[in-house]
Amino acid sequence: MSAFLEVEELSVDLHVPAGILHAVRDVSFDLKRGETLGLVGESGCGKSMTALAIMNLLPSGGIRSARKLIFEDQDLMSANEKTMASIRGGRMAMIFQEPMTSLDPCYTVGNQLVEVIREHQHVTLKEAGDRAVFLLEKVGITGSSSRLKQYPHQLSGGLRQRIMISMGLMCGPSLMIADEPTTALDVTIQAQILALLVSIQKEFNMGLILITHDLGVVARMADRVAVMYCGQIVETGDSGDIFENPLHPYTRGLMDCIPVPGKTERGQELGNIPGIVPTPIGDLWGCPFRNRCHLAAPGCADKDLNITEISPGRTCCCARL
Amino acid sequence: MPEDALKIVDATKTYSVSMGAFRGRRPLHAVNGVNLTVPRGSVLGLVGESGCGKTTLAKLILGLEKITSGEICIGGQAISSLGSKGIAKRVQPVFQDPYSSLNPRKSIFKIISLPLRALGVAGTRKELNARVDEIMDIVGLPPTLKHNYPNQLSGGQRQRVAVARALIMRPEVALCDEPTSALDVSVQAQILNMLMKLRRELNLTYVLITHDLAVVDHMATRVAVMYLGRIVEEAETGALFQKPCHPYTQALLKSVLTPEPKLGVPETHLGITYPNPIDPPSGCTFHPRCPRKKNKCTDTVPQPIIKSGRLVECHYPDSF
Amino acid sequence: MEVVFPTPGRIMRRRMLTHKSFLGGGAMLLLVFVLAFFAPAIAPHNPFHQDLTNRIIPPVWNESGTWDHPLGTDNMGRDYFSRVVYGSRISLLIGFCSMMIAAVIGISLGVVGGYFGGRTDMVVTYIITVRLSMPAVLVAIAVVALIGASTQIVILVLGCLIWDRFAVILRATTQQVRVMDYVQAAQAAGCSILWIIIREIMPNLFNNIVIVATLAISRAIILEAALSFLGMGVQPPTPSWGLMISEGKEFMFFNPYLVTIPGVALFILVLGMNLFGDGLRDITAPEGRL
Numbered sequence: 001m002s003a004f005l006e007v008e009e010l011s012v013d014l015h016v017p018a019g020i021l022h023a024v025r026d027v028s029f030d031l032k033r034g035e036t037l038g039l040v041g042e043s044g045c046g047k048s049m050t051a052l053a054i055m056n057l058l059p060s061g062g063i064r065s066a067r068k069l070i071f072e073d074q075d076l077m078s079a080n081e082k083t084m085a086s087i088r089g090g091r092m093a094m095i096f097q098e099p100m101t102s103l104d105p106c107y108t109v110g111n112q113l114v115e116v117i118r119e120h121q122h123v124t125l126k127e128a129g130d131r132a133v134f135l136l137e138k139v140g141i142t143g144s145s146s147r148l149k150q151y152p153h154q155l156s157g158g159l160r161q162r163i164m165i166s167m168g169l170m171c172g173p174s175l176m177i178a179d180e181p182t183t184a185l186d187v188t189i190q191a192q193i194l195a196l197l198v199s200i201q202k203e204f205n206m207g208l209i210l211i212t213h214d215l216g217v218v219a220r221m222a223d224r225v226a227v228m229y230c231g232q233i234v235e236t237g238d239s240g241d242i243f244e245n246p247l248h249p250y251t252r253g254l255m256d257c258i259p260v261p262g263k264t265e266r267g268q269e270l271g272n273i274p275g276i277v278p279t280p281i282g283d284l285w286g287c288p289f290r291n292r293c294h295l296a297a298p299g300c301a302d303k304d305l306n307i308t309e310i311s312p313g314r315t316c317c318c319a320r321l
Numbered sequence: 322m323p324e325d326a327l328k329i330v331d332a333t334k335t336y337s338v339s340m341g342a343f344r345g346r347r348p349l350h351a352v353n354g355v356n357l358t359v360p361r362g363s364v365l366g367l368v369g370e371s372g373c374g375k376t377t378l379a380k381l382i383l384g385l386e387k388i389t390s391g392e393i394c395i396g397g398q399a400i401s402s403l404g405s406k407g408i409a410k411r412v413q414p415v416f417q418d419p420y421s422s423l424n425p426r427k428s429i430f431k432i433i434s435l436p437l438r439a440l441g442v443a444g445t446r447k448e449l450n451a452r453v454d455e456i457m458d459i460v461g462l463p464p465t466l467k468h469n470y471p472n473q474l475s476g477g478q479r480q481r482v483a484v485a486r487a488l489i490m491r492p493e494v495a496l497c498d499e500p501t502s503a504l505d506v507s508v509q510a511q512i513l514n515m516l517m518k519l520r521r522e523l524n525l526t527y528v529l530i531t532h533d534l535a536v537v538d539h540m541a542t543r544v545a546v547m548y549l550g551r552i553v554e555e556a557e558t559g560a561l562f563q564k565p566c567h568p569y570t571q572a573l574l575k576s577v578l579t580p581e582p583k584l585g586v587p588e589t590h591l592g593i594t595y596p597n598p599i600d601p602p603s604g605c606t607f608h609p610r611c612p613r614k615k616n617k618c619t620d621t622v623p624q625p626i627i628k629s630g631r632l633v634e635c636h637y638p639d640s641f
Numbered sequence: 642m643e644v645v646f647p648t649p650g651r652i653m654r655r656r657m658l659t660h661k662s663f664l665g666g667g668a669m670l671l672l673v674f675v676l677a678f679f680a681p682a683i684a685p686h687n688p689f690h691q692d693l694t695n696r697i698i699p700p701v702w703n704e705s706g707t708w709d710h711p712l713g714t715d716n717m718g719r720d721y722f723s724r725v726v727y728g729s730r731i732s733l734l735i736g737f738c739s740m741m742i743a744a745v746i747g748i749s750l751g752v753v754g755g756y757f758g759g760r761t762d763m764v765v766t767y768i769i770t771v772r773l774s775m776p777a778v779l780v781a782i783a784v785v786a787l788i789g790a791s792t793q794i795v796i797l798v799l800g801c802l803i804w805d806r807f808a809v810i811l812r813a814t815t816q817q818v819r820v821m822d823y824v825q826a827a828q829a830a831g832c833s834i835l836w837i838i839i840r841e842i843m844p845n846l847f848n849n850i851v852i853v854a855t856l857a858i859s860r861a862i863i864l865e866a867a868l869s870f871l872g873m874g875v876q877p878p879t880p881s882w883g884l885m886i887s888e889g890k891e892f893m894f895f896n897p898y899l900v901t902i903p904g905v906a907l908f909i910l911v912l913g914m915n916l917f918g919d920g921l922r923d924i925t926a927p928e929g930r931l
Contacts, residue, residue: 216578409831
């Protein structure tokens with residue numbers, strides 16, 4: 001079976017005044033077409049950086065390295081900028097958290113949608129416009145022909161995010177990466193946008209990488225989940241598995257922290273993970289979570305950390321299991 | 322008889338918004354006749370989405386904006402009769418963004434001691450130091466951080482500083498505006514635990530403004546749901562979460578994404594029209610998005626129904 | 642693996658030592674400061690002493706130049722090097738004093754307009770617009786022509802003319818700072834308006850003030866040179882660089898050094914000031930989180 005997206009030992013290093021920041025360390029995962037992978041973790045864990053590394057959009061001073069980075073049988077590590085530019089927006093789409101800053105305030109919505117497809121395919125203006133109207137209707141926007149003439153500032157956050165999604169769909173991508181797509185939106189709008197993503201994904205049979213810090217979103221949306229901490233993936237598995245039976249102490253700690261209506265006892269103390277996330281600068285060894293882990297033992301500081309495969313598709317990176 | 326910590330009667334705040342050059346001004350009723358009572362020692366959760374007016378209501382309670390009509394009483398005293406210093410002694414805020422709620426040019430000591438110094442009750446240097454040390458200990462900050470600056474602290478630590486600053490005067494009411502939204506999940510739990518502990522120890526009353534219903538369910542005694550400047554439903558937390566009666570509350574609760582994988586993404590049946598506070602819909606302001614809309618909803622404004630400790634403003638609420 | 646975040650002071654110091662504009666501009670300024678401060682020790686002759694037998698001696702790199710007068714003499718026989726050295730005092734004095742007056746006017750207007758908004762802001766904006774629509778040099782000339790020229794008048798007039806950039810920039814920054822949560826927290830803590838403006842908002846404006854100040858100084862220096870060139874500024878025999886250019890312009894074609902030397906001095910001072918201000922802006926820019 002041809003690989004849809006294969007990532008093996010992807011690492012990203014950034015040069016900062018204090019030294020070398022290992023933003024992403026040896027991240028590996030696979031994605032099948034039509035599948036949703038939830039990449040979940042707190043701020044600074046490297047999840048956004050992983051997505052940027054896949055698209056080669058790292059900030060200046062960022063260096064990526066990987067043993068394997070293959071998308072639809074194409075090696076992304078050796079692809080030059082021209083090839084990457086044709087893949088981005090074409091076969092691979094990305095939507096971001098802040099729809100206000102992702103849309104250019106100087107151009108109409110229609111302009112920006114049409115620009116995307118004309119960058120990648122030879123279509124006439126009319127064909128591009130028709131596709132834009134088709135997609136706007138797909139994402140649930142009514143009165144699309146008049147919407148095309150509007151400017152971003154005239155639209156609400158939810159509408160703008162729908163426009164972003166339709167921009168991503170213009171060229172019929174096979175992979176969509178959504179980086180915190182609903183964090184800036186109201187709760188009811190969030191539910192609508194997520195439902196939209198699910199239906200679009202089914203219809204176009206896209207692979208979806210959903211990056212978020214919200215465990216609830218990941219639980220409801222993702223088929224498979226990868227939990228990240230301090231640049232590393234600490235646990236992966238099917239979402240049902242992970243939420244019913246979290247193995248890594250960090251994952252369990254996270255689950256204990258969240259109040260769940262109906263499950264957590266009202267007014268009781270929430271579980272908490274003592275300490276703060278360390279910054280991965282300079283030489284690193286052992287488990288990054290050991291300073292905060294109640295299971296920590298001297299062996300956790302050993303140099304090499306192996307990802308153990310507990311069962312097919314289920315991995316966990318903990319020495320104490 | 323203990324007075325209510327906070328009593329809001331028919332509060333309204335109207336702004337006059339310019340519609341552009343040569344197009345005149347229109348009124349924006351950010352808060353439109355809000356009635357709330359918060360008994361001492363309880364936690365009121367105020368939920369609503371952007372544009373509902375909860376931030377404006379918070380500013381009215383803090384005295385940062387002048388109320389257009391209606392009355393707000395803290396501990397029995399109307400804020401119109403208290404000056405800004407009087408209000409400051411009784412109610413203090415904890416803001417959402419730990420990165421903009423602390424003055425980057427001031428040391429932690431100066432930030433925390435600000436209310437004491439501003440109200441002229443600082444006392445001697447030694448006394449001030451002692452009080453700052455005491456509150457830092459209560460919120461769980463090491464006293465060595467006194468001479469540091471905000472940029473040297475983590476998000477969780479900054480939020481603790483914000484809480485310390487709010488509580489150093491031992492106010493009656495602490496108004497928390499999204500106190501944990503900008504924090505990581507693990508830090509959020511620490512801050513929430515701290516807030517719960519402090520409420521018990523210092524006998525505080527909280528007004529907790531947030532969009533995160535899971536937090537409200539966990540911490541609040543009563544919940545009030547706001548929509549376009551009015552309270553559309555108010556009830557005791559357990560009752561509201563078990564049986565929401567207003568269609569907006571029902572949609573809100575359905576939108577809460579709990580980490581239960583088998584449930585999938587909920588369908589809220591809300592439609593995508595977005596309310597415009599300057600040009601609110603006629604009758605019941607929720608009707609364009611309501612799945613139960615009938616003719617009456619477009620013409621008549623629903624009157625509040627108060628029964629068995631619950632308030633609902635809807636023509637066709639679920640029975641309670 | 643823990644990283645200690647440095648204090649804002651330490652961040653600034655680290656940036657200061659590596660920024661080229663800052664260091665280059667700073668070096669030029671230091672040179673002029675040293676000349677001005679130690680003028681009596683550095684200048685070989687009295688700048689006012691006329692010696693009509695030694696008029697228009699070219700600088701030392703010319704064949705008829707001497708080391709006795711390294712930069713030559715002017716048409717009154719006064720040593721040019723000494724006049725350049727003492728001229729730096731005039732430029733710096735006028736630059737600083739005008740800047741201080743402009744700062745007081747501009748900061749007050751800008752902060753008041755930015756903080757209060759509404760009608761107050763409308764009035765402030767109107768005042769700024771009126772000032773911006775007047776060409777500074779012409780107004781200065783007109784005023785001086787009415788009142789009479791002297792160093793003090795020049796300082797006053799320039800100060801009352803170059804405050805516009807202070808007002809515009811500080812108004813914008815005050816508006817930004819005013820809506821920050823920490824200002825609202827200070828209001829909620831019961832701080833008076835004066836307290837908030839002076840103790841909460843102004844410290845955050847400090848960076849901007851310093852940067853605008855350096856630019857204002859260089860602007861004042863150039864304006865003073867222009868006024869003196871036109872005879873409307875500092876009066877002879879005071880050694881102002883602009884005045885020196887004016888006095889030398891008759892002999893420009895045969896003895897160009899009379900004009901180029903004070904011109905180069907002006908250039909170095911103003912360039913140094915601008916580079917320094919540029920560097921300051923970069924150094925005091927807000928830090929990211931790491």
